Structure formats: C-alpha cells, structure tokens
Amino acid sequence: MRPLLVVSNRAPVGVDVDADGNRATRRGAGGLVSALRPLIRDHAVTWVASATTDAERALAAAGSVDQQGEDGSPYRLRFVAHDLEAYRLFYEVVANPALWFVQHGLWRLKHDPEADLAGAWRDGYTTVNAAFAAAVLQELEQAPDAGVLFQDYHLYEAPAMVREERPEARLAHFVHIPWPGPGEWSVLPRALSVRVHEGLLACDSVGFHTERWRRAFVESCAVLLGRGDEAAACSHVNPVAVDASGLEAVAGSAAVKEREADLVAARPEILVLRVDRTDPSKNAVAGFAAFGHLLGRRPDLHGRIGMLALLDPSRQAIPEYVRYREALEHEARRVNASFGGAGWVPIDLRVRDDFPGSVAAYRQYDVLLVNPLRDGLNLVAMEAPLVNARNGVLVLSREAGAWEEIGRWALAVDPSDVAGTADALEQALALAPAERRRRIEGIRRRVRAHDTRAWAAAEVAALDARSTMRS
Numbered sequence: 121m122r123p124l125l126v127v128s129n130r131a132p133v134g135v136d137v138d139a140d141g142n143r144a145t146r147r148g149a150g151g152l153v154s155a156l157r158p159l160i161r162d163h164a165v166t167w168v169a170s171a172t173t174d175a176e177r178a179l180a181a182a183g184s185v186d187q188q189g190e191d192g193s194p195y196r197l198r199f200v201a202h203d204l205e206a207y208r209l210f211y212e213v214v215a216n217p218a219l220w221f222v223q224h225g226l227w228r229l230k231h232d233p234e235a236d237l238a239g240a241w242r243d244g245y246t247t248v249n250a251a252f253a254a255a256v257l258q259e260l261e262q263a264p265d266a267g268v269l270f271q272d273y274h275l276y277e278a279p280a281m282v283r284e285e286r287p288e289a290r291l292a293h294f295v296h297i298p299w300p301g302p303g304e305w306s307v308l309p310r311a312l313s314v315r316v317h318e319g320l321l322a323c324d325s326v327g328f329h330t331e332r333w334r335r336a337f338v339e340s341c342a343v344l345l346g347r348g349d350e351a352a353a354c355s356h357v358n359p360v361a362v363d364a365s366g367l368e369a370v371a372g373s374a375a376v377k378e379r380e381a382d383l384v385a386a387r388p389e390i391l392v393l394r395v396d397r398t399d400p401s402k403n404a405v406a407g408f409a410a411f412g413h414l415l416g417r418r419p420d421l422h423g424r425i426g427m428l429a430l431l432d433p434s435r436q437a438i439p440e441y442v443r444y445r446e447a448l449e450h451e452a453r454r455v456n457a458s459f460g461g462a463g464w465v466p467i468d469l470r471v472r473d474d475f476p477g478s479v480a481a482y483r484q485y486d487v488l489l490v491n492p493l494r495d496g497l498n499l500v501a502m503e504a505p506l507v508n509a510r511n512g513v514l515v516l517s518r519e520a521g522a523w524e525e526i527g528r529w530a531l532a533v534d535p536s537d538v539a540g541t542a543d544a545l546e547q548a549l550a551l552a553p554a555e556r557r558r559r560i561e562g563i564r565r566r567v568r569a570h571d572t573r574a575w576a577a578a579e580v581a582a583l584d585a586r587s588t589m590r591s
C-alpha cells in the first residue's frame with residue numbers, strides 16, 4: 121500500500137479543548153472531508169490540514185498525531201499553523217471570496233473594488249500555500265514514495281513549490297469546485313491567474329467532478345499559458361463518491377431517529393426541503409422566491425405544505441456572505457408574511473450547523489430543492505435520496521456538477537428562473553407514485569455504483585500512471 125499524503129485546508133476532524141481542559145474532537149465540516157474520509161480505511165494516510173483553533177495550533181507545534189477514523193481506522197493528522205493575519209488574507213480575501221466567486225460566476229457580488237488583491241495574495245495565499253508546501257516536503261523526507269493528493273482551490277500554488285524542491289515527487293490535485301472558462305479568469309490580474317494554472321500544471325494529475333469543468337480547464341490553460349495539450353494530458357474526470365454505507369449507518373443511529381421522530385410529529389403534510397450552506401452560490405433566495413410563487417398560484421396548498429431550509433452558517437467573517445445571509449433571511453420573512461398565518465409558517469428557516477437534523481430531514485422530504493447557480497458537484501443531491509423514506513422527488517439545477525451524474529432522474533431547473541423553479545416544484549408534487557419511485561431508484565443505483573473506494577483507486581491510478589510516464 122503506497123502511503124498517501126492528503127492535503128486540504130479543512131481537517132477531517134476539528135480539535136478543541138473543552139471546559140475541563142480535555143481535548144475534544146468534532147466532525148470536520150464540509151463536503152470535501154466527508155467524501156475523502158473513507159480514504160483512511162484503505163490507505164496509509166497522513167492528512168495535512170490548517171490549524172484553526174488554539175488546540176490545533178498546539179498540536180501543530182508537536183508535529184503529527186495518531187488519530188482514528190469513525191470506524192477505528194488509524195491515520196496520522198498533521199496540522200499546519202499559520203500566521204493569523206496571513207490566514208485571514210488567505211481565507212477571507214483570496215480563497216473566499218475571490219477564487220470562490222470567480223469559479224462560481226459570482227464576481228458581480230464582490231463589493232470591494234479598493235481591496236489590494238495582489239497584496240493579499242502575496243501576504244496571504246502564497247504564504248499559506250508555502251507553509252503547506254513546507255509541511256509536505258518534511259513528510260516526503262520520511263516517505264519519499266508517498267502520493268500527494270492536494271485538494272481544492274485553497275491550494276493551487278503549493279504543488280509548484282513542492283515540485284521545485286522535489287522534481288520526482290508524485291503530485292495530484294483535485295478541484296472540487298467549478299472551473300470557469302478563460303474569459304471569467306480575466307477578472308483577476310493576469311499574473312495571479314497564471315500562478316493558479318501553473319500551480320496545477322506542476323501536478324502529474326488534476327481531477328475534476330465533470331467533463332464540463334475539465335474541458336474549461338484545458339481551454340483556460342491553452343489561452344492563458346499556451347499549454348492546453350499538457351492540461352489535456354494530465355486532467356481526468358472522477359466525480360467524488362458518496363459513502364453510502366456510512367450515511368445509512370448515520371441515518372439509522374439513535375441520534376438521527378430521535379430527530380426524525382420530532383420532525384414527523386411536527387411536519388406539514390407535504391415537506392419541501394433544502395440543505396445548504398448560507399453561500400450565495402447555493403441560491404437560497406431564488407429558491408425561497410420560487411416557493412412563494414408556488415404558494416401564490418396554489419391556494420389549495422396553503423396550510424398543507426412547508427419548506428424546511430436547514431442552512432449551515434458559512435464564512436460569516438466575509439461581508440459578501442453576511443449580506444447574502446441577510447438577503448435570504450429577508451426573503452423567507454417576506455414569503456412568510458405574504459402567505460403564512462393561523463399557526464402555519466410556510467418557510468421554516470434554521471441557520472445552524474446540524475448534521476443529525478439534516479440526515480433526519482433527508483429521510484422525510486417529499487421534494488428536495490437543489491438549485492445552485494453553479495456547483496462543483498453537490499453532495500446533498502446525491503446523498504439525501506439514498507436514505508429518503510418517502511420516494512421524494514429531486515428538483516435539481518442544471519448548473520450543478522451532479523446534473524451530469526443523476527440529472528436524468530431529477531426535474532430540471534435553470535437556477536436564475538424563479539417562475540420555472542416554481543413550475544418544477546409544482547410538477548414534482550403532481551408526479552405519480554410509480555414515477556417517483558422510478559426516479560429515486562435510478563439515483564440510488566447510480567450513486568451506489570460509484571463507491572468511495574473506486575474514487576480513491578482511480579485517483580491513485582491516475583497519479584501512478586502519469587508520474588511513471590514522467591520518470
């Protein structure tokens with residue numbers, strides 16, 4: 121078994137010190153770590169991630185620590201401590217919003233034309249990437265043969281830094297978010313876009329969730345660097361898989377069953393669900409507006425239908441995200457004020473991080489609305505149908521990467537079309553039971569067929585094939 125270094129900004133677990141001074145770990149947030157956590161079952165993994173709490177910074181100073189996954193699999197965890205101001209510039213100015221907004225087609229939301237992006241890049245993004253590269257280089261001293269799997273938009277520069285010191289290193293990158301065409305990259309100073317693309321081309325292999333994002337990568341490498349052929353040769357499509365058995369186990373756990381019982385006792389006759397982060401790319405405002413449209417045209421549904429919106433508060437130190445959260449809270453209030461009354465609240469908006477509550481709601485929805493403006497994949501659309509108990513219907517944006525995988529079993533929406541989204545919700549309610557069953561079974565078959573082991577094996581195989589060709 122070749123050792124693997126998994127390198128991501130978020131760690132698979134968060135570490136804190138509780139009131140009694142004991143070390144306490146909690147599940148790491150976000151889709152990326154859920155998808156990658158199964159790697160530790162089958163590989164000798166050292167996971168390298170940013171320290172974001174005092175306890176994690178203390179662990180970073182001590183080097184790597186032995187950990188166990190949820191199923192007891194051992195792995196090593198190495199936290200990287202960063203200068204706090206460098207990390208702020210990295211996370212709050214460059215990664216989110218700048219890179220996130222460019223890659224999700226949201227640049228119009230960027231409200232700070234005065235910001236010194238090039239300075240934040242130099243003092244934040246490059247500094248944090250250099251700290252990751254230094255940690256990886258140290259790990260490679262111990263295990264020169266290890267495959268290095270860099271993850272996501274936080275770490276575009278680190279691979280080139282490692283390559284410079286270790287030309288023979290085996291480096292892979294996986295981009296979990298959309299890749300825009302060359303025109304969209306032009307909102308950034310050209311020198312910065314060049315660094316992004318050069319960093320990725322320093323890898324032996326670069327993975328994407330969909331052919332659409334991979335093709336855009338080849339095109340932007342061709343236009344920006346004249347290196348389209350290299351990009352075509354190193355890139356591959358390998359949509360991340362869902363840990364189906366892990367999710368089913370969580371859905372059957374006592375904690376989730378208890379939450380589900382509460383939900384069943386209080387649920388409306390027809391439950392429309394959305395589960396997201398409060399991220400502008402997820403398009404909750406348009407989703408709430410569409411639900412309002414539906415209520416406007418269907419008085420017969422009043423009092424019988426409800427939308428449950430479970431939104432994880434995300435990146436709340438960044439003004440654009442705070443503004444978006446205010447906008448979605450405002451829209452939910454508007455719909456509730458227009459249509460609610462007599463004990464009926466049309467949109468039940470809960471902004472908190474509540475994983476067991478989300479899985480309980482996955483069991484109970486009749487319609488699941490996933491309408492992002494653009495999304496690398498979208499795991500909610502793939503996970504929730506696996507455990508749903510009501511043959512619920514998926515209403516899915518054509519702009520989610522998951523569309524390529526499971527779109528044929530969903531009802532399609534164009535995310536900017538609010539009336540069209542209301543049409544799709546209405547159609548979902550009218551589907552015959554047999555048709556609902558056919559659709560959800562189709563999604564389940566597709567998602568189960570592509571398991572997490574196969575995803576990891578394909579990543580390692582792509583890396584091995586390309587790095588062997590180079591050496």
Ligand code: F6P
Pocket residue numbers: 130149150151152153216272296297434435496
């Ligand atoms: O790929 C997108 C991602 O990195 C996922 O891990 C997750 O959905 C989200 O972004 C997490 O963002 P943050 O670490 O900023 O909370």
